[in-house]
Amino acid sequence: MEKTFHMTSQQFRDAGKQLIDWLADYYEQVERYPVLAQVTPGEIRTSLPSEPPASGTDTQRIIQELDSKILPGITHWQSPNFFAYFPANASEPSVLGDLVSSGLGVQGMLWATSPSCTEVEMQVLDWLAKMLALPEAFLSSGSGGGVIQDSASSSSLCAILAARERATGFRSNEDGCREELIAYTSTQAHSSIEKDVKVAGIGRRNLRLIDVDADFAMRPELLEKSIEEDERARKLPFFVCATVGTTSSLAFDPLEAIGRICKKHKLWLHVDAAMAGTAALCPEFRQIQRGLELADSYCFDAHKWMFTNFDCSCFFVADRATLTRTLDVLPEYLRNQAAASDVVFEYRNWHVPLGRRFRALKLWFVIRHYGVEGLQFHVRRHVELAQTFLRWVREDSRFELMAPAPLNLICFRLKGADQMNEELLRRLNRSGKLYLSHTRLNGKFTIRFCVAQTRTELQHVQQAWDAIRKEAESLLAVAHP
Amino acid sequence: MEKTFHMTSQQFRDAGKQLIDWLADYYEQVERYPVLAQVTPGEIRTSLPSEPPASGTDTQRIIQELDSKILPGITHWQSPNFFAYFPANASEPSVLGDLVSSGLGVQGMLWATSPSCTEVEMQVLDWLAKMLALPEAFLSSGSGGGVIQDSASSSSLCAILAARERATGFRSNEDGCREELIAYTSTQAHSSIEKDVKVAGIGRRNLRLIDVDADFAMRPELLEKSIEEDERARKLPFFVCATVGTTSSLAFDPLEAIGRICKKHKLWLHVDAAMAGTAALCPEFRQIQRGLELADSYCFDAHKWMFTNFDCSCFFVADRATLTRTLDVLPEYLRNQAAASDVVFEYRNWHVPLGRRFRALKLWFVIRHYGVEGLQFHVRRHVELAQTFLRWVREDSRFELMAPAPLNLICFRLKGADQMNEELLRRLNRSGKLYLSHTRLNGKFTIRFCVAQTRTELQHVQQAWDAIRKEAESLLAVAHP
Numbered sequence: 025m026e027k028t029f030h031m032t033s034q035q036f037r038d039a040g041k042q043l044i045d046w047l048a049d050y051y052e053q054v055e056r057y058p059v060l061a062q063v064t065p066g067e068i069r070t071s072l073p074s075e076p077p078a079s080g081t082d083t084q085r086i087i088q089e090l091d092s093k094i095l096p097g098i099t100h101w102q103s104p105n106f107f108a109y110f111p112a113n114a115s116e117p118s119v120l121g122d123l124v125s126s127g128l129g130v131q132g133m134l135w136a137t138s139p140s141c142t143e144v145e146m147q148v149l150d151w152l153a154k155m156l157a158l159p160e161a162f163l164s165s166g167s168g169g170g171v172i173q174d175s176a177s178s179s180s181l182c183a184i185l186a187a188r189e190r191a192t193g194f195r196s197n198e199d200g201c202r203e204e205l206i207a208y209t210s211t212q213a214h215s216s217i218e219k220d221v222k223v224a225g226i227g228r229r230n231l232r233l234i235d236v237d238a239d240f241a242m243r244p245e246l247l248e249k250s251i252e253e254d255e256r257a258r259k260l261p262f263f264v265c266a267t268v269g270t271t272s273s274l275a276f277d278p279l280e281a282i283g284r285i286c287k288k289h290k291l292w293l294h295v296d297a298a299m300a301g302t303a304a305l306c307p308e309f310r311q312i313q314r315g316l317e318l319a320d321s322y323c324f325d326a327h328k329w330m331f332t333n334f335d336c337s338c339f340f341v342a343d344r345a346t347l348t349r350t351l352d353v354l355p356e357y358l359r360n361q362a363a364a365s366d367v368v369f370e371y372r373n374w375h376v377p378l379g380r381r382f383r384a385l386k387l388w389f390v391i392r393h394y395g396v397e398g399l400q401f402h403v404r405r406h407v408e409l410a411q412t413f414l415r416w417v418r419e420d421s422r423f424e425l426m427a428p429a430p431l432n433l434i435c436f437r438l439k440g441a442d443q444m445n446e447e448l449l450r451r452l453n454r455s456g457k458l459y460l461s462h463t464r465l466n467g468k469f470t471i472r473f474c475v476a477q478t479r480t481e482l483q484h485v486q487q488a489w490d491a492i493r494k495e496a497e498s499l500l501a502v503a504h505p
Numbered sequence: 506m507e508k509t510f511h512m513t514s515q516q517f518r519d520a521g522k523q524l525i526d527w528l529a530d531y532y533e534q535v536e537r538y539p540v541l542a543q544v545t546p547g548e549i550r551t552s553l554p555s556e557p558p559a560s561g562t563d564t565q566r567i568i569q570e571l572d573s574k575i576l577p578g579i580t581h582w583q584s585p586n587f588f589a590y591f592p593a594n595a596s597e598p599s600v601l602g603d604l605v606s607s608g609l610g611v612q613g614m615l616w617a618t619s620p621s622c623t624e625v626e627m628q629v630l631d632w633l634a635k636m637l638a639l640p641e642a643f644l645s646s647g648s649g650g651g652v653i654q655d656s657a658s659s660s661s662l663c664a665i666l667a668a669r670e671r672a673t674g675f676r677s678n679e680d681g682c683r684e685e686l687i688a689y690t691s692t693q694a695h696s697s698i699e700k701d702v703k704v705a706g707i708g709r710r711n712l713r714l715i716d717v718d719a720d721f722a723m724r725p726e727l728l729e730k731s732i733e734e735d736e737r738a739r740k741l742p743f744f745v746c747a748t749v750g751t752t753s754s755l756a757f758d759p760l761e762a763i764g765r766i767c768k769k770h771k772l773w774l775h776v777d778a779a780m781a782g783t784a785a786l787c788p789e790f791r792q793i794q795r796g797l798e799l800a801d802s803y804c805f806d807a808h809k810w811m812f813t814n815f816d817c818s819c820f821f822v823a824d825r826a827t828l829t830r831t832l833d834v835l836p837e838y839l840r841n842q843a844a845a846s847d848v849v850f851e852y853r854n855w856h857v858p859l860g861r862r863f864r865a866l867k868l869w870f871v872i873r874h875y876g877v878e879g880l881q882f883h884v885r886r887h888v889e890l891a892q893t894f895l896r897w898v899r900e901d902s903r904f905e906l907m908a909p910a911p912l913n914l915i916c917f918r919l920k921g922a923d924q925m926n927e928e929l930l931r932r933l934n935r936s937g938k939l940y941l942s943h944t945r946l947n948g949k950f951t952i953r954f955c956v957a958q959t960r961t962e963l964q965h966v967q968q969a970w971d972a973i974r975k976e977a978e979s980l981l982a983v984a985h986p
Contacts, residue, residue, distance in 0.1 A: 029879030030959070031597035037529045043601055044521030047608040048514050061620050065848040069624040076632035080876035083598070089873075090605065094866070097621030101611045109618070112860070114610035116512035117564075120524055124571065126603040126867075127528040129595035129814045130582045137590070139542050140578030143550040151557035174655055175858035185704060200708030201682045215836040216859055222831075223666060223857060225706015227681030272837070327860070333610045334862045350703075355696040356753070356945040367546040376704060376857070377656035378697055379593070379808070381815045385575070386607075392570075395561035398510030464837045478511070 029080060039083040046087065047119070051479070054103045058456025061099045068097035099459065104480040107488060108461035110271065110299045111476035115331035121389030122333055125382040132380045134358060135368040142368055145172060145384035148391065152338055155396055156304040156324075159317040161342035164369070170340040171374040172383045176298040177216035179323035179339035182347065182375055184224050184263055187292030187320070189350040191262035197350065201225040206254045208232045209265040210242035212272050214296060217265050230259075239428050240275035240465070242266060248285045255289070263292045266319075268312050269300025272463040273427035273435045273470075276300075276312050283318025293319045298337075299476070302329040303407070303431055306400050312431075321347075329406075329432075329476045330399065332390050336383055339374075348373040402478075406432045409485045410475040416489050422496060426465045434473040435465060442469035444499055451495050458488045510561060520564040527568065528600065532960075535584045539937025542580045549578035580940065585960040588969060589942035591752065591780045592957035596812035602870030603814055606863040613861045615839060616849045623849055626653060626865035629872065633819055636877055637785040637805075640798040642823035645850070651821040652855040653864045657779040658697035660804035660820035663828065663856055665705050665744055668773030668801070670831040672743035678831065682706040687735045689713045690746040691723035693753050695777060698746050711740075720909050721756035721946070723747060729766045736770070744773045747800075749793050750781025753944040754908035754916045754951075757781075757793050764799025774800045779818075780957070783810040784888070784912055787881050793912075802828075810887075810913075810957045811880065813871050817864055820855075829854040883959075887913045890966045891956040897970050903977060907946045915954040916946060923950035925980055932976050939969045 031039070071093050101112050132141030149170030153162050162168045173179045184207065188196050192203055205226050209217045211233045221231045232254075234247045251261045264286050266277040279295060286293040295316060301324025303309035316322060322340045326332040341347045352373045372378050391399075410432040417423050417436045426435040437445045449462055449471055463470050475485065512520070552574045582593050613622030630651030634643050643649045654660045665688065669677050673684055686707050690698045692714045702712045713735075715728045732742045745767050747758040760776060767774040776797060782805025784790035797803060803821045807813040822828045833854045853859050872880075891913040898904045898917045907916040918926045930943055930952055944951050956966065 029875050029882055031874065033529045033533055036532075036597040036601075037525055039597075039601055040525030040529070040604070041522045043604055044518055044525060047605070048518045048521070050608065051517075052514055060617070063620050065616060065620070066624070068621050069628050069849075072625070072628045074628075074631075076636050077873060077876045078878060080874050080879045083601075083874070086598075086870060086873050094621045094625065097619065097624060098609060098611055099617065099619040101619070102609065109612075112610055112612050114607065116517040116520075117567075119604070119607045119610075120517075120520055120564075122607040123521070123524055123600070123604050124528070126595065126600045126607075126814045127531065128579060128583065129593055129600075130579055131590075131593050131815065135546060136541070136580065138578065138580045138582070139544050139546070140549050140575045143547070143578060144553070144575065147550050147553045147555075150555075155557050175860045177858045177860075181704075181857060188706075196706060196708065197703040198708050198710050200686070200711055201706035205681070215834040215839070219832065219834050219857065219859075222678040223662075224704065225669075225677060225682035227677065227679050229679050230681055333607045334612065334860055335858075351700065353696040353700045356943075358696070368550075376662060376700065377658045377816075378700075379656040379658075379815055389567060392558060392567050393512065393561050393564070394510050395558045397559060398561045401510055462837075 059100050059103045059105050059459035060453045061097050063097050104477050104484040105458040106477050107473045108459040110328050113478040114333035115478050117389040117393035118332045118386045121386035125385045133372045133378050141382045148384045148387050162340035168342040169344050173337040173339050174335040175337050179337050181220040183294035183321040184220050186347045186350045187263040190346050204259040206230050206259050206261045207263040210234050210236050212240050212270040213267050214271050240273050242277040244281035251289050265294045268297035274433040279315030283315045294321045295319045297324040299328040406475045413485050426470045432475045435470050437470050445469045457491050540581050540584045540586050540940035541934045542578050544578050585958050585965040586939040587958050588954045589940040591809050594959045595814035596959050598870040598874035599813045599867045602867035606866045614853045614859050622863045629865045629868050643821035649823045650825050654818040654820050655816040656818050660818050662701040664775035664802040665701050667828045667831045668744040671827050685740040687711050687740050687742045688744040691715050691717050693721050693751040694748050695752050721754050723758040725762035732770050746775045749778035755914040760796030764796045775802045776800045778805040780809040887956045894966050907951045913956045916951050918951050926950045938972050
């Protein structure tokens with residue numbers, strides 16, 4: 025038989041099952057690895073051949089190299105001792121759903137190119153809107169609907185683009201950005217808003233960073249003042265991004281007040297709830313999104329805190345016609361009968377890329393596996409664990425809290441110099457026992473502790489606190505011997 | 506023991522292995538399904554519950570529903586009888602690499618957040634540059650380098666943004682698009698260029714669609730004329746997208762002539778080789794990219810014709826500093842020591858999204874499994890099969906060829922009315938035996954036949970041709986009884 029270089033069906037079955045076990049073993053043993061990869065820049069790369077392989081190799085060797093060459097350079101986001109940044113918590117059902125998506129390898133660029141890819145996405149995003157008690161307008165049965173994007177950066181870019189076109193009567197798409205469009209967000213908003221504003225041709229000097237109150241929430245009176253100044257200067261205010269849970273400290277902008285200002289001045293309100301949005305699965309946390317009915321668009325990342333592996337940013341709009349008119353292009357080679365239908369969405373007009381994989385499948389696996397009650401259980405547990413940690417920090421007078429912490433992110437620091445806190449963070453991360461990240465609040469270097477990993481339990485939070493106290497003691501002993 | 510709702514390790518092992526077998530069986534049986542899903546709009550959706558599930562369900566039930574509810578709405582991109590659009594050919598090694606990526610669930614937004622994610626990507630894209638014999642400048646050892654994007658649309662958007670900033674001295678990022686920037690591409694370019702130009706705030710009226718020659722390739726003399734007219738009108742020409750293998754008919758723009766014009770007038774040249782780029786794995790096809798050393802950026806999609814499942818668009822730039830300066834934002838919470846290093850890239854500055862999954866892993870699996878020779882083998886085979894089909898069309902006087910077909914796409918039609926060709930296409934696709942798509946060339950409805958599926962063999966091309974002839978005969982019998 026002629027050599028085809030393909031993997032045979034039997035080889036795929038064997039290697040696939042081996043890799044399923046490899047992953048299951050990995051999850052069981054993940055605590056053995058240092059959470060933060062302990063390699064130096066360039067170390068992984070130089071371990072790989074500089075020339076591409078002329079011939080193929082067997083799968084066993086590839087898996088061996090996965091262990092020996094790739095794994096040492098992995099920072100373990102799925103470790104229960106990962107408390108850095110925001111989480112990207114995966115789960116077994118999600119990984120399985122994604123496996124099927126990779127394997128089917130369909131393109132959902134048009135409804136016709138895989139109807140399930142479009143329709144499961146429509147349905148699952150409607151489920152999510154109901155699970156989170158989002159306003160009715162965000163449902164596909166109304167004037168809006170949801171779509172999966174790769175990241176919150178891309179979701180907010182699409183919001184900005186739709187807002188830009190609504191404000192300019194779709195002239196920006198035609199002639200380019202000719203008016204002085206002005207966008208607003210708080211000083212605490214995610215950096216992607218600045219990036220998006222640059223991408224969209226608006227220019228970052230036309231992004232106003234509104235100051236925040238003592239809780240790091242946007243001050244609506246300053247927002248309105250800024251809008252009115254710009255209006256008087258004959259500029260064109262068009263867009264506000266409010267944040268439900270800022271990256272830095274999980275601050276919550278007052279949506280109702282901001283929303284009323286947006287309505288009054290006819291600005292598009294986008295609400296970025298990238299991580300915290302998931303909390304609204306639980307009725308007791310839904311106050312974070314009070315006022316959301318005033319928003320034009322909303323985004324939260326199921327790939328952050330909802331057990332769904334990246335990428336799965338869920339973006340909802342109240343008026344889909346504006347979004348799709350903004351992003352529509354229809355060349356001959358994409359024309360098809362179903363596109364004319366009103367029953368189904370053509371999702372290629374909901375984001376920048378044309379191609380799209382079947383990402384709804386992993387979300388469907390997750391929601392079907394956990395059910396609403398399972399997801400609520402874990403969100404509540406994470407918040408409870410974070411609140412336990414918060415109590416410990418409060419009870420230890422050597423530490424200070426730097427921001428309100430109503431959910432699962434605690435911002436704290438050792439009372440004392442920034443340098444000592446930087447050293448504390450460095451030592452903890454270098455230990456490999458846990459991984460934390462930092463921010464700067466009121467000018468002070470602040471440590472962030474975020475609880476949302478799939479397998480994080482009380483013992484991990486306890487171990488983390490023990491490690492933090494121990495390193496703090498050793499640092500304080502040197503500072504005040 | 507308390508109920509945790511998580512899948513246990515054993516359940517994951519069992520269900521994972523079951524789904525590996527499910528996929529292996531699917532590949533073995535894929536020809537049994539109609540290639541194009543035979544459902545009506547809304548059919549899949551209404552088969553799913555309208556309310557989200559309050560409680561979870563067991564994995565067996567989820568897999569059953571995958572079969573009974575999802576699969577009927579799948580258009581089978583991995584079928585060897587898929588000849589539509591461009592392919593999205595996956596392979597077993599790719600699916601396995603992607604499984605590991607889903608499972609590890611790392612974020613490569615910074616080098617530090619998983620060094621392997623950055624370094625394997627740098628290395629594998631350098632491998633690819635060598636495998637394709639791309640110009641040295643596109644290697645990371647030079648001034649450039651490669652990055653994986655989700656799609657060619659996003660790659661060309663980044664090219665346009667970098668070009669926009671280079672042309673305006675980075676003032677567009679600061680102040681917004683204030684100058685009348687003009688972009689150029691051919692009438693045959695992919696629709697994403699128009700979309701990108703709108704996204705970037707340039708406006709589609711400032712995109713010039715240059716006419717093509719009889720082979721559908723851009724006419725460089727018309728390009729230069731158009732640039733000079735715009736220069737005389739005090740506009741700012743800044744960007745040209747040349748296509749190596751257009752979507753419509755796989756036409757090849759003359760890169761050398763276009764490149765010389767771009768150098769002379771100081772325009773950024775982006776080369777979009779989304780599908781055809783893969784052909785350059787074989788030295789005998791490399792003439793398609795002659796002149797590429799004059800380009801500023803280049804893109805081809807490994808997820809189209811290189812056995813790597815979506816998403817994996819490979820984007821190369823000759824001057825990475827301009828790209829990263831265009832897309833850089835650095836808030837406090839992303840600062841870290843390694844970022845200051847010269848040894849590694851910070852890929853978050855190479856595209857719009859901040860988050861990024863470990864996509865290089867599937868590419869690494871594919872290249873390690875097939876080796877250069879295995880990939881060359883399949884590209885050559887696909888071209889050979891397409892050329893066989895081409896010969897059959899040529900030898901049948903009832904059909905006409907509509908465009909040159911040097912590689913793996915054949916554009917043809919029945920001599921006669923558009924309506925008859927539309928009906929031919931409709932009947933073929935409705936039969937479920939094969940899937941073809943269409944375009945319009947010289948005003949005529951044209952059928953596209955693209956050979957690039959992983960498992961397409963001579964028998965499938967033969968069956969396709971038989972089906973086409975049979976349907977054509979029946980249509981012609983009615984037209985000329």
